[in-house]
Amino acid sequence: MDLDTLRDGLRGRLLTTADEMAPFLTDWRGKWTGHALAVAQPDDAQDVAHVVRWCARHGVAVVPQGGNTGLSGGATPDTSGRTLLLSLSRMRRIRDVDAVNGTLTVDAGVTLLEVQAAAQAAGRLFPLSLAAEGSCTIGGNLATNAGGVQVLRHGNARELCLGLEVVTAAGEVWDGLRGLRKDNTGYDLRDLFIGSEGTLGVITGAVLKMVPAPATQRAAFVAVPTPQAALALLQLAQATLGAQLTACELMSDACIALVERHVEAARLPLQDRSPWYVFLEISGSACDDGANPALERVLEQALEQEQATDAVLSSSLAQFDALWALREDISESQGAEGPTIKHDIALPISRIADFIETTSTELMALHPSLRLVVFGHLGDGNLHFNVSPPAGARSAQDRQDFLALETPLNRHVHDAVAARGGSISAEHGLGVLRRDEAAVYRSPVEQRLMQAIKQALDPQGLMNPGKVL
Amino acid sequence: MDLDTLRDGLRGRLLTTADEMAPFLTDWRGKWTGHALAVAQPDDAQDVAHVVRWCARHGVAVVPQGGNTGLSGGATPDTSGRTLLLSLSRMRRIRDVDAVNGTLTVDAGVTLLEVQAAAQAAGRLFPLSLAAEGSCTIGGNLATNAGGVQVLRHGNARELCLGLEVVTAAGEVWDGLRGLRKDNTGYDLRDLFIGSEGTLGVITGAVLKMVPAPATQRAAFVAVPTPQAALALLQLAQATLGAQLTACELMSDACIALVERHVEAARLPLQDRSPWYVFLEISGSACDDGANPALERVLEQALEQEQATDAVLSSSLAQFDALWALREDISESQGAEGPTIKHDIALPISRIADFIETTSTELMALHPSLRLVVFGHLGDGNLHFNVSPPAGARSAQDRQDFLALETPLNRHVHDAVAARGGSISAEHGLGVLRRDEAAVYRSPVEQRLMQAIKQALDPQGLMNPGKVL
CATH class of the missing domain: 3.30.465.10 (Uridine Diphospho-n-acetylenolpyruvylglucosamine Reductase; domain 3)
Structure with a gap:
């Protein structure tokens, strides 16, 4: 392929050696590795247009990439070596x-x-x-x-x-x-x-x-007995706090135990363990001195109604950050336990508790030694219903056995999601990871509409082929 | 056309006489009148699908219609008499x-x-x-x-x-x-x-x-000297009230004068007239006892900084409704003054004051006897920059003279909008009213993208032809 004509009009950089290209060709989790003709790093939109026009003229596929932090392989090229990796990383104005x-x-x-x-x-x-x-x-x-x-x-x-x-x-x-x-x-x-x-x-x-910008922020970490109770707490918080409720996260005790194991400073901020926890954040504008006492009222009421069994409220920025860290560190702590089978699903909020209880029971009956690591954005109906290998199973064979379960587990979980009107891809994108599964759950009408749009806007099929559809 | 095959599978109603069809063929302002082969009122989505399939088979265009309250002619068929008016009005579950x-x-x-x-x-x-x-x-x-x-x-x-x-x-x-x-x-x-x-x-x-649902609501009606001052008040209110600020409307004194003339109960709630007024609404959740005093602080501060010259706060639901009515009744009051040349425009909020001042001055220099009726959703950057004929100009010739100005006035206003990165169609739709103008301001690239989508999803060109594109 004549890369000189591409280089000619390009103001940005063109990387062509294996060493230079390597960081762009594997996703950060190391799950996918591809090859590319070259990596182009244009300087601005006109420069990108130049690259894309060159690709269109030469029938070369384009794989755009930002920070290469995706979880679904959407920014990794295939292994043909005939695509152009288009990195936007120099466009930072x-x-x-x-x-x-x-x-x-x-x-x-x-x-x-x-x-x-x-x-x-x-x-x-x-x-x-x-x-x-x-x-x-x-x-x-x-x-x-x-x-x-x-x-x-x-x-x-x-x-x-x-x-x-x-x-x-x-x-x-x-x-x-x-x-x-x-x-x-x-x-x-x-x-x-x-x-x-x-x-x-x-x-x-x-x-x-x-x-x-919020003038004040405060967090609560609440022990709840069940996902159903977590949902009741969400409803109460929304009704009372309205727009001041800015986050409502759910996590199982297994999640917190993993964080405590892998993050030095992390510890459960409550005296007793609980099967589930809810993290609430409120953000106040300059005027709402009422939000803090209101959050306290919400927690009191939840404790009275036995939707919650214990709660702690942040009283400093350091505590606020420490409570957030318990939630934010779950993913990495799970990663330290070996490979993860991830599910990035969304459900109608009214179906979440039923989904968690039913699907957890089913999976545990089928695979009693696996570990469920369930957390997510309760307020959005978005769960990371993740699975880790049995504790201590760290051999290559263990890894292989575990990963062999990925497809059947995905299917089981996603069938349960689809049956409840949910989505199998909430916030991580389809990429290559979820592309084929998404097609399974997509209606033929929807598939035809999407293909018609793809065909209309990318008739040569050169834009990030093999992703999404 | 063989309507029997259409009627055969239809569970809803099919209207074919001129009398039955008439209410569907003219928009409520009486600005556009069309003809139709028939008016179909299907009962559900499958029924609609039956109608659309029949139309596709027979090459008949479909004009969907809801409540027929549009302002841009988007739901009125053309005059060919060969289109089918598809009314969704029986689908009310x-x-x-x-x-x-x-x-x-x-x-x-x-x-x-x-x-x-x-x-x-x-x-x-x-x-x-x-x-x-x-x-x-x-x-x-x-x-x-x-x-x-x-x-x-x-x-x-x-x-x-x-x-x-x-x-x-x-x-x-x-x-x-x-x-x-x-x-x-x-x-x-x-x-x-x-x-x-x-x-x-x-x-x-x-x-x-x-x-x-908000637990409390309150409104303020504020006299401000200029659009620039109105903008400063909006900034102050947003910074202080955050999500509790639920409406911020702007209107000129001419708007309020029209409402006072045409609505019996309406009167300016302030002692002195002002060139401009801002209407603010706050909605509080159960917890924010802080919102009311905060709104009062915003108004005090605005008065101190001379961004406002006077203000009244609603102290009852009746007053709240009366203040809202002053804003809501502008459109109809203007309609009572004869024909209206409407502009439904949006601007970056930072450009609104400059736009109003510059464009008003220009139009008044060109047409000193016309009356500007400027109001809108300041918080969204959406203005109804409307024009009424000279006071007392009510003859047929006056009307004709006025309407002859529609195209040049539209162009003048829309050029000023486009120069400031605004939109010539904010919330009323393009329909037939703004279709051709929208094409003037649309870039060739954007036009091609939209046409490709239209072609992909409606290859026969039968869905509401002549609208939007």
Whole structure:
């Protein structure tokens, strides 16, 4: 392939040696490894357009990549070695900050942490927050419609984006960088590109929505006997606290035990262990001196009604951070126990308790030695219904035996999700990991509609092939 | 045309006489009148699919209609008499109420008021609210991505919809009725159909999001010297009140004078007139006893800083309603003054004051006798920058002279909007009214993307032809 013509018009970098390319060709979990013709790191949208046009002319597939922190293999090329890895990592400009409009305009390659910092510098909050925020890019967050821990109050990445800039499959720049709360001038291209994981075009820039920064924050860590009780606590908290409730997370005792094992400073902040815990966060505006006593009332009422058995409230920023860390450190602590079979599912909130109880019982009956590590964003109906190998099973054979269960376990869990009107892919994207399974649960009508859109916007089929559809 | 084969499988009604059809063929403002082969009123989604399949087979265009309250002619057929008017007005079931999940599942033909009532019966709030709510249908609200007076806090219709049921152009039912906060299992078909005004398919049902009902509400009516001061008040209110600020509306003194002239009970609630007024609404959850004093502090501070010159706070529900009515009655009061040249525009909030001042001065210099009636949703950047004929100009010739100005005035205003990164269509839809103008301001890339989608999902071009694109 004649890479010189690609290099000619490119202002950014083109990496072609195996060493240079290696970091881009394996996902950070080490689950997928691919090959590429080259890695292009363009400097701006016009530069991306140049790359995509070159690919279109030469029939070369394009795999866009942000921070390479995805969990579903959506940013890893296949093994053919004939695709171009398009890294947005050099596109890191904060293009504009409009504090009065409450908007930030940024390049796709800006990390989520940098976006948060830019909002903070403007006296505002960019409320998207997730574990990989130091490395993941806003372009990747939008391409996968990322979720995280503030969705209950502020929505997914989609709800935090007002406008997009996208390089189409034809290598044209679509300038949809509008910073407007209302705009009905045609089809919603923005939301079509968001969540399409680079299969319809490459997101190169975005207008993001900032919200007022909270004046006060406080957290509660609550022991609850069952998922059903956790749900009752959520309802009570929502009814009482309204918009001041900004996070509601659920985790089983097994999760906290793992964190205590693998994180030095971590310890359960309550006297007695409980099968389940709920983490609540409230964020107050300057005016609501009422939120703190209200949270206390919620906890008192929950204790009286036996929806909760114990609770602790943060009384300092350090305590607030320590309580959050118990929740945030679950994923890595589980990773330290060996391979993980992950499920990133969403359910109608009214079906969650039934799902957890039924499905846990079924899986434990089938595989009594496996360990369930169940946690997630209760307020959004989003569970990470994860599975770890038996304690102490660390040999290569153990690993192989465990991973052989991935497909049947996925099917069991996802069937239970589908039966309850849920989603098998909530916030991590389909990538290659969930692509085939998503097709199993998708209706033929829906499949046809999506294929028609893919065909319309990427007729050559060169945009991140093998992902999503 | 052989209507018998259409009638055969239809469980709903088919209207074919001129008298029966008349109410469906003219919009409620009387601005557009069309003709139709027949008016079909199906009973459910399968019935709609039957109608659409029949139309596809016979090459008959379909014009979907909800409450026929649109302002842009999107639900009126053309004059060919060869289209089928598809009225969703008999599809009025509330299919499901899930209070724990916070969702309602409804037929497209349920009126917005009925949706609000169903949410209220479940102890929740459905926060979409607009003037036509007694007659407009939720299907129409979604097809146009309607806005209204609570967008500042709760978003447009799009943000209040979790799932859709749509009959495609091929006459298939797409069941996307998912009640999930997170779902990333492919392209965002939901948001593509929302706002597409029936040109890609017919919305037949929806899963809607309810929010916690506010425990308290209060309104303030504030005199401000300039749009710039109004903006400063908005910033102050947002920073102090956060999510408790649920509406922020702007109106000129001319608006209030019109309401006082045409609505018996209406009167300015302040001693002295002011060039501009801001209406603020706060909604409190059960806990925030802090919101009321905080609103008072905001007003005191605004008065001190001379961003406001006077203010009144509602102290009863009757006063709250009376203050809201001053804002809500502007449109009808303006209608009583003769024809209106409407502009439904959105701007970055940071550009609004400059836009109003500059554009008003320009228009008044060009047409000193015209009357500007400027009001809107300041918090969303959405203005109804409307124009009335000179006072007392009521003859047929006056009307004709005035309406001859529509096209040049539209162009002047919309050029000013486009120059500031705004939108010429914020919340009323494009329909036929704004279709051609939208094309003027749309980039060729965007036009091609939208046409590709239209072609992909409606290859015969039979879904609401002549609208949007």
